[in-house]
Amino acid sequence: MEKNNAAEAKSTKTVDSTLKELTHSKTSTKITFGAIVLLYFIVTFITTATARSQGTVMFFGLPTPVSSFTGIFSSLANICIILLVVFFGKFGYIVSLTLLIVQFPLQVYNMLERHSLAAVPGIFTSILTIVAITIIYLNNRKIARYQQRMRDQAVTDSLTGLPNHFACTELCEDLAKHNVKFAVVSIDLNNFKSINDTMGHEMGNQVLIEVAHRWKELAESWRTGTRDFISRLGADDFSLVIQGCGSDADIRRTINTYEKELEKKITIDDCDYYLTASYGYCVFPTDTDNISTVFSGADAALHEVKRLRSSNHICHFSPGLLKTERMLEIERKIRAALDSDEILYHLQPQYNINHQLRGFEALARLQDTDESFIAPSEFIPIAEKTGLIDRVDMAVFRQAATFLGKRLTNQNMDITLSVNISVRHLMRNNFIEELREILRTCGLRSDHLEIEITESIMIDSAEKALRRIDEVKRLGIKIAIDDFGTGYSSLSYLSNLPADLLKIDKSFIDQMNTSDSYKQYVATIISIGHILGFKVISEGVETEEQLETLRQIGCDLIQGFVWGRPVAPEVAAKLIPNEE
Ligand code: C2E
Ligand code: CA
């Protein structure tokens, strides 16, 4: 414990001295100090002059002796003295004390020379001022010490005595403020958990203390040739801030020195331990000029080392890594949401051109930790890439079908539920079986169901896709071709496709009223769709103007913010006629 306290005190010194060295000269403070001292001298001079003056001045119409103003100026001088002690601590106290003490011989000399006791009150005032400023100074010192102790605790890791996460962030913020180049290295001990699990936490702590001790000594020895600051962020995570690193090679050389120091045998209670670690680093301002991304950049590089499990334990940040990092995070969130049934969905209404409800499209929703929604355009592609999309599709499908199934039973309502199914999912061997199972359990009639697929399905393996779509149709389920116009759009495949609905992509609707060729294109899709026997729906309709154009060119159905955004199922249900 004692050893810890000593280490704590020493390391705080490192934090504070490092931070202090970084602080630029406090010019404004020096000016204030000089101004107060100057004011003190001026006021003291006036005090002496008024005390000696025999003259009188008119004050509020009354002749008043000049000497009666002495007290006012003398008090002003004392205020200057007190200000020095309050604002400039020990230094201010010493200067004040000196100024007061040098007055004594002058006051005594005055007394003797003039054979007058007039200076006696002045001497007493000086003595009282000395007592007052001493009390103020001692009191302030107590408060400052207490504040220092609080600060020490706040910036120190209690187990190892190393500076902690706050100290590290504070240092980096200061360095960034002064445009100093530095590298942040995130360090994670490899397999440290196994020491804790097999030898117990107490032994794990001893190992951490030894590692911290070695690295601190190394940082203070300047052996690396760079200026280093090591801190412990928590558990087995450390952070190294390297200054004075001209090139990438300098940073790697410094990290290698820390690596070698760590890899030397550690012996505790006759047990030998051999540790290794992974290191990821990010350089300010070359990799990023944002202080928070310098840390996340170093973490991303560290995770890359861990992910690759290669023999190279050091990785330099590159922008692509942040993307990987975010993707991994989202993948984790999707998995967690799937495991705990927390994939949500919203329903967006679809209407016929006369504003009568046709049905709803179910759209997957994934909540972030702060309860905001992660954009589907971000998480759906990740779900596709990681093979989780089938489970996401099914979670939305099952919940939405059960929800509407309950509301539509015993009602003679013609409401369609559209669900998005990824191409990959549709082509899975057990897809039809899954569909049957949902139809059996959710209580929704198959003719109330529609499956949205993108036209890209025809590019991969048209024949197999057509067979699969046929199977779906035989179950009585409708087929919609989503995002129509953005992909393959070949007339020959369209005429073979047993679809029911074409969904014109929002990008065409957006341009329709600004470009005549887009308007012609939309009109043509609608005509061809009708010739081939499909209904046509426009997606992403946002304005009355778009609505009017679509009406003119014969669009059958509308989906878009103009008549309804995607909303929570309970809210959507209120749109169904006869629903309370
Ligand atoms: P999508 O299938 O084309 O769905 C329509 C998207 O357009 C939805 O975005 C909807 O909120 C948005 N939208 C509708 N009307 C308007 C409008 O007037 N203005 C604007 N600005 N946007 C409108 P969302 O919900 O972000 O979904 C994006 C995409 O994610 C979907 O595009 C779909 O491809 C995919 N997705 C969503 N849920 C699922 C799912 O359960 N399974 C699969 N496989 N994909 C899904
Ligand atoms: Ca869709």
Ligand code: CA
């Ligand atoms: Ca679409």
